[in-house]
Amino acid sequence: MTDPQPSLVRRARQFLFRSAVGSSADEEGNIFADYVVVFRYPVVGVSDASRAEHEANAVTAFxxxxxxxxxxxxKYEVRYGEKNSLLVFVLCPWERLKTELYRSRINDWLTGVRIADIDDTGSSSVITNALTESERLRLVHEIVTGAVEEGGAGVVPGVDPFVESLFPLHDEEFDKVGWARRDKGIIVKLMDDVADPMT
Known part of the structure; x- marks a missing residue:
């Protein structure tokens, strides 16, 4: 009887559960990833003769x-995904994010987008209060997909072998208090404003 898991999955176990602990943990100590990368290694259409070479290429690419x-x-943690895929949960530690944020703000200031002075004290409370979730996700996306020469990892879905997609995790807390639920009256008013001229 053959093993139902491809040898890539068996070999990938050595990469499992490298996670970070620290500022990204919530009150219960749970750690949430910033992004998920889908690493897919299809075996459909691969002949038995070239399967070993295909798996070796997938392991090397991984x-x-x-x-x-x-x-x-x-930081990252690898989990099994659908058949022939691995999910890589990517977490950006605070120190790395702070470096990228400072660099981004300097770039904004130099190009005239940001007119406020740059806080060079590195106070995490000042930076944290000014950092929105969308800016955090943008910065982490730039770190993951940015060119190596510019300090990024250079991981681009569709360009890197077997890297299928990159996406942020769904934020359930935002859904509970998101603008769509909180400002339902505004949505109704907007719908009324749009509907009135048409009647």
């Missing part, structure tokens, strides 16, 4: 991908 994440100081 190791290279994880090496890119480590090179920019990102």
């Amino acid at each position: 190791r290279s991908f994880l090496s890119k994440l480590r090179s920019v100081r990102l």
